[in-house]
Amino acid sequence: MSVYLDHAATTPLLPEVLSYYSEVLRDFPGNASSLHFEGQRSRELYNWAKQKVADCINANYDEIVFTSGGTEADNIALFGYLKATKEEHPNRKKVITSSIEHEAVIESVKELGKQGYDVYFAPVDEKGVVDFDYLKENIDEQTAICSIMYANNEVGTLQPIKEISQLCREAGCIFHTDAVQAMGKVKMDVQDLGVDMLSASAHKFYGPKGVGFLYVKKGTPLEPVFYGGGHEKGLRSGTENVPGVAAMAKALEMVTDQIEEKHDLYTKWTDQIIEACKQLEGVQINGAPENRTPGSLSLSFSGVNGEALMGMLSMEDIAVSTASACSSHSHRKGGSHVLSAMHCSKEFINGTIRVVTGHDNDDEQIDFFCDKLVEKVNLLRRLSNG
Amino acid sequence: MAERYSKALMKHFTDPQNIGKIENSTLAATGFNESDGDGVKFYLKLEDDVLQDVKYTIKGCPRAIAASSFTSELIKGKKIEEILQLDSKKIFDELGIDESFTCISMPLNAVKRALKEYSES
Numbered sequence: 001m002s003v004y005l006d007h008a009a010t011t012p013l014l015p016e017v018l019s020y021y022s023e024v025l026r027d028f029p030g031n032a033s034s035l036h037f038e039g040q041r042s043r044e045l046y047n048w049a050k051q052k053v054a055d056c057i058n059a060n061y062d063e064i065v066f067t068s069g070g071t072e073a074d075n076i077a078l079f080g081y082l083k084a085t086k087e088e089h090p091n092r093k094k095v096i097t098s099s100i101e102h103e104a105v106i107e108s109v110k111e112l113g114k115q116g117y118d119v120y121f122a123p124v125d126e127k128g129v130v131d132f133d134y135l136k137e138n139i140d141e142q143t144a145i146c147s148i149m150y151a152n153n154e155v156g157t158l159q160p161i162k163e164i165s166q167l168c169r170e171a172g173c174i175f176h177t178d179a180v181q182a183m184g185k186v187k188m189d190v191q192d193l194g195v196d197m198l199s200a201s202a203h204k205f206y207g208p209k210g211v212g213f214l215y216v217k218k219g220t221p222l223e224p225v226f227y228g229g230g231h232e233k234g235l236r237s238g239t240e241n242v243p244g245v246a247a248m249a250k251a252l253e254m255v256t257d258q259i260e261e262k263h264d265l266y267t268k269w270t271d272q273i274i275e276a277c278k279q280l281e282g283v284q285i286n287g288a289p290e291n292r293t294p295g296s297l298s299l300s301f302s303g304v305n306g307e308a309l310m311g312m313l314s315m316e317d318i319a320v321s322t323a324s325a326c327s328s329h330s331h332r333k334g335g336s337h338v339l340s341a342m343h344c345s346k347e348f349i350n351g352t353i354r355v356v357t358g359h360d361n362d363d364e365q366i367d368f369f370c371d372k373l374v375e376k377v378n379l380l381r382r383l384s385n386g
Numbered sequence: 387m388a389e390r391y392s393k394a395l396m397k398h399f400t401d402p403q404n405i406g407k408i409e410n411s412t413l414a415a416t417g418f419n420e421s422d423g424d425g426v427k428f429y430l431k432l433e434d435d436v437l438q439d440v441k442y443t444i445k446g447c448p449r450a451i452a453a454s455s456f457t458s459e460l461i462k463g464k465k466i467e468e469i470l471q472l473d474s475k476k477i478f479d480e481l482g483i484d485e486s487f488t489c490i491s492m493p494l495n496a497v498k499r500a501l502k503e504y505s506e507s
């Protein structure tokens with residue numbers, strides 16, 4: 001039996017999406033920017049996909065910019081906005097983010113620091129929730145943009161996006177959220193959230209790799225960060241990925257329709273995994289149990305190396321990921337920056353695996369995983385105890 | 387970026403040899419990574435300056451487990467002076483891991499350090 005429990009890393013295409021993706025690849029060869037009939041057919045489908053994506057997040061058609069994925073969307077949001085407003089607002093030099101962002105945002109913000117912006121990394125509490133008081137103190141009339149992720153990729157903790165949006169609005173700064181890990185898992189309504197920009201990536205919600213989108217609220221100034229044929233209103237040049245966006249739209253529609261149903265199923269499974277862990281001592285569940293993306297679990301085991309546990313499970317054809325990194329390697333020192341920011345002990349950071357359920361799992365797989373998890377933790381502890 | 391595990395590494399990781407403790411060992415050798423708490427403890431049984439038996443306990447990544455297993459097989463039955471002359475490069479080569487991973491050399495270094503102290507005492 002093969003059990004894939006790494007759905008925060010990527011998700012397999014839903015069977016319906018795969019078949020639709022193949023159809024579009026085969027039947028829509030035209031360049032969507034061509035004026036002939038093939039081009040126009042592709043353009044119609046491209047526009048349909050854009051409207052579909054907009055509908056799924058309660059946005060307008062012209063507020064969606066298709067990108068190659070989440071990283072590109074984050075970069076366009078941060079660098080594109082600052083480029084567009086640098087001259088108009090020379091006194092807004094502050095860029096605020098959190099200490100647990102994905103590298104796509106963290107590294108971008110660090111680069112902005114090198115370019116002369118004053119960058120702030122808000123701390124989080126032990127559950128991974130951003131320090132709201134810190135944001136209140138630091139988001140002000142000098143702030144250009146604040147970027148806080150919707151859901152964390154390692155522990156699944158959801159952030160108070162609506163409240164942070166409000167803070168930013170009051171300070172007159174732009175708010176961007178990296179919603180890559182939340183899209184398709186929680187109901188997404190950009191009007192209700194009040195965000196100015198939001199990033200998403202199709203392969204995290206059962207769509208294809210290499211495609212994503214940026215929601216840009218109407219009126220938000222944005223300049224391109226790279227140049228070419230002026231596609232996507234000049235913001236993202238490059239031939240339109242018609243099969244990619246069509247399959248993404250199909251996937252987003254399908255997962256959005258099933259959010260509630262999957263929430264209940266995933267909660268049952270994560271409860272079962274937590275229950276299985278009670279057979280073991282020295283287990284810590286990281287994150288906010290009542291406020292995380294459904295199906296996400298970050299589990300730490302004392303006396304166990306997370307990479308070794310992942311390797312042992314992999315030998316049983318079970319795929320999970322680990323937050324631990326071999327600290328003996330010069331390029332991988334420090335392990336998880338997320339768990340460190342949450343003040344997790346080194347012992348637990350070192351013994352952490354991430355388990356994220358998905359559409360392709362079933363009860364039998366979760367039973368198998370629970371048995372093997374307990375078995376392998378005990379095995380590794382025997383190696384360390386003799 | 388994740389590194390691939392070689393077949394040789396997987397063999398030792400999934401079926402580590404010589405795991406355990408020796409009650410009446412001549413000496414112990416420890417290697418420890420302070421930053422994450424990973425470490426290995428070897429139990430060495432010497433007779434006439436020959437390593438008659440070796441066992442170890444380990445908490446570590448797949449590379450460290452495999453390297454400890456491989457090291458235990460490499461040193462068992464050898465004279466102290468032969469072990470002191472062993473080079474970790476052999477272990478890196480055998481397990482197919484680049485030399486930036488110090489967890490691979492940690493087990494042999496620990497054993498050599500302990501044997502050197504033992505022979506000098």
